[in-house]
Amino acid sequence: MSRPAIAYINLNHLRHNYRLLTQRSTGASVMAIIKANGYGHGQALIAPVLLAEGCRHFGVTDACEGAQLRKLLAAAGSGEESTIAMLAGIYDKEDAGLATAHALTPAITDSAQIGLLKEAGFHGSVWIKIDTGMNRLGAEQPQLLIKQCHDSAIAVRGIMSHLACADEPDHPMNRQQAASFSSQCRQIDPQLPRSLLNSAGIITMPEEAGDIVRPGLALYGIEPLPAMPVGLKPVMTLTGAIVQVRNIPAGASISYGASFTARQPMRIAVVSLGYADGLPRGLSNKGQAFLRGQTLPVVGRVCMDYTMLDITGTDAEQGDYVEFWGENISAGDVAGALDTISYTLFTGIGERVTRLAV
Ligand SMILES: Cc1ncc(COP(=O)(O)O)c(C=O)c1O
CATH class of the missing domain: 2.40.37.10 (Lyase, Ornithine Decarboxylase; Chain A, domain 1)
Known part of the structure; x- marks a missing residue:
């Protein structure tokens, strides 16, 4: 008998959350963020359900997660029309090989990554990740990267950035980042698709949805802004x-x-x-x-x-x-009592806990 520890995964709630986020995304496509084993919920349970709901864009952390997801999606009947973004980009040669073999879409921040992709014979597409104020990953010379992509027959899927304070709707950083994103995108290439919003951003700044939004937490039913609930259901x-x-x-x-x-x-x-x-x-x-x-x-x-x-x-x-x-x-309340965030609770669930779909 396996260990009597079970995380029940409510797939109807997942469907409900995906539909609700799609409706709130004001015409933008939805990239479901299912990195870190679907925020601990089990990528193998989550991905096929989202696919059946019509989701065709997924985001994972790296090439290993991406390769696993590509196999899952193929087993669920989806070919390369489903895109898989690798939000952390390319670390090394092996990653570039996996990205090529599994038609993944890395988020690129420097020339060395394009060099690795070129060596691996990659002719897919990449996101260009720019910084708008969070000061985490971000391309220093996005235009140069785009030129290198064109020279290497690599397509540019779009430009993305990430919000630092989206769960604090009144934080001035939100507007500053949105303004910086629009102005940088205009400068880099106004024709390229744009992606800025995470879960909280979809709720508070829907007008910034751009071409594709990237919800993670909200898919799993946690209200990103407990004071502004939108009717998500815990998965x-x-x-x-x-x-x-x-x-x-x-x-x-x-x-x-x-x-x-x-x-x-x-x-x-x-x-x-x-x-x-x-x-x-x-x-x-x-x-x-x-x-x-x-x-x-x-x-x-x-x-x-x-x-x-x-x-x-x-x-x-x-x-x-x-x-x-x-x-x-509520996982949000438990996290609050511990002075942490529900992301840490979910991603901390151990491997020996059975994820059981209900
Ligand atoms: C680049 C990027 N986009 C989107 C997300 C999804 O964020 P959230 O779970 O807050 O919706 C994350 C999560 O960490 C991320 O790193």
Whole structure:
């Protein structure tokens, strides 16, 4: 039997989110960002559903993710009409070979990358990634790159940039970046397709959608702006099974460091989900789980493989699966309580957690 730790992946919610984002994208195409194993949800579950919904543009991090995705899409009946952008570009010769073999579309920031593609015999297309204020990846000389592409029979798919503060709608950087993007695109080549917006940007600056938008988080059902919900539905529900129920006396302590001591006799559930599965250790004595309308507090420290819950006075039993985030406990709220973002929760889910489509 596999480990009783399951992330349920609600494909209807994924469909709903994709449709909603498509409607809000004011005529732009949607590039579904399914990097890092579909934000931890399982690329193999996510990609075929999006393809069936009509999605023909996907974004991953690098060539390895891109090659895997190309195989998945081919198995789902899609040829090279589906584009796969490699947002991190090309690292080395091997990447350039994979990009060539699997018809990937790297986002390019320097001449060396074009050199590698040329050597690999690449005649596909590339995105030119420019910086508009985030000061992460960005081409210093985009025009030169475009010329090199033309000289090497490499097509330019478009120009992209990324917003630094899209989840803070009033942040002045948003308008500054949008203005810088339009003016740089005009200067570089006004005819080239443009792509600027991530999930939060689609909601707050739809007029900047350009030719193609790049939602990630929102596809998975997290509201990028909790104060401006748009009706997204959570895709992942993370659960672990109660593998033992313990009755402990008053005065007994629980888990490593004896950080929790029972004031009265308690029923404790030992759940098969720990930090090696991606349940953050910060939830020790702080988090909660959900079962049949009941909230079950985490007691003691989260261990590598287990987490203990207070089930005193509840109907919880051995074999029950409890939810740590998903349809009843928002992953966004869990992340907020830990002073992190839901991206880190999702991408931290361990390999030994089964992703199960529902
Ligand atoms: C270049 C790029 N585009 C789009 C996205 C998707 O962003 P989000 O998940 O906020 O929609 C990311 C995510 O990190 C990214 O790096």
